[in-house]
Amino acid sequence: MTVDRDRDELGRPRNARARDALGRPLPRGAAGIPSLPDGLVLSxxxxxxxxxxxxxxxxxxxxxxxxxxxxxxxxxxxxxxxxxxxxxxxxxxxxxxxxxxxxxxxxxxxxxxxxxxxxxxxxxxxxxxxxxxxxxxxxxxxxxxxxxxxxxxxxx
Missing domain, CATH: 1.10.3450.10 (TTHA0068-like)
Structure with a gap:
């Protein structure tokens, strides 16, 4: 069985699964640490x-x-x-x-x-x-x- 990968609006693969405090992917549907917005630019x-x-x-x-x-x-x-x-x-x-x-x-x-x-x-x-x-x-x-x-x- 093939699982479809998460993709962004341009079709590039991404991992949208929630992550724990050390960045490890959690099971689908689990709550994790909020991720950063794409394209973050700070001083x-x-x-x-x-x-x-x-x-x-x-x-x-x-x-x-x-x-x-x-x-x-x-x-x-x-x-x-x-x-x-x-x-x-x-x-x-x-x-x-x-x-x-x-x-x-x-x-x-x-x-x-x-x-x-x-x-x-x-x-x-x-x-x-x-x-x-x-x-x-x-x-x-x-x-x-x-x-x-x-x-x-x-x-x-």
Missing amino acids: PAETLAEAQRLLDSGYPFQAHEVLEAAWKSAPVGERELWQGLAQLAVGLTHALRGNTTGAVTLLDRGADRIARYSDGPHDLAVADLLAWARDPRTVSEGRPPPPLRRPSTDGA
Whole structure:
């Protein structure tokens, strides 16, 4: 028996099934975590705030989706940065799912990508994120990342 795939309005395949907190598809008809709207475009500050909110709430897969949307809409010079951040979030997702190999691979790839942005555009805490991504306890303990942005120094 063949099951028809979910398709978008252009006929492209998609998976419209609900997902759990770690992005795993749930049985059809089950309630899950709300998904992001297609074509989400946020400013860098809004993206980082939403990704941080999701990470703080224990939703690294959904944070990955927010960061992936930024990667797809970012200017060419920042795409590697946003892709790296998305890989860090999905690396944490794999760690929490118990997929050690996938977690280490994605954390390494993400760290390599964001390391190219040592000046920390958008007040990103690049050094802290690199230390977290390369710490073996991140995978073994599923440690959440440090804040994505450096603390404000302007008193705000």
